[in-house]
Amino acid sequence: MLFFDSENKIKFIEENNQSEDKAYKIAKVLSQQVDELKHRLKCEQDRYTCAGCQEKEINAVFLNCGHRCMCYNCAVRNSKCPICNQEVARVVKVFTI
Ligand SMILES: [Zn+2]
Ligand SMILES: [Zn+2]
Numbered sequence: 001m002l003f004f005d006s007e008n009k010i011k012f013i014e015e016n017n018q019s020e021d022k023a024y025k026i027a028k029v030l031s032q033q034v035d036e037l038k039h040r041l042k043c044e045q046d047r048y049t050c051a052g053c054q055e056k057e058i059n060a061v062f063l064n065c066g067h068r069c070m071c072y073n074c075a076v077r078n079s080k081c082p083i084c085n086q087e088v089a090r091v092v093k094v095f096t097i
Helices: 006-048
Strands: 060-063 090-093
Touching: none
Parallel strands: none
Antiparallel strands: 060 090
16 A cells, blocks of 8 residues: 555555445345345245135145135135135145155
């Protein structure tokens, strides 16, 4: 630093600013990616979480419409499918390997 003449000093500051700018851009891209992944994870969790209790995994299917949106315990409490409003003939427990 002590030996920099005014020209070098300006150059040094410029380079420093450039790397800060680069780091800022990388951080911005990374935080956008994190947000995107958080959003995708939330969507995936919603896809597999019971719409009734919001806790258990979806493990039941309404017949005859075939919609899946609830765990077995919540599903059996419905006389109509919450998605299509069709009369529930039967609730079947489903298993994923
Ligand atoms: Zn449930
Ligand atoms: Zn339905």
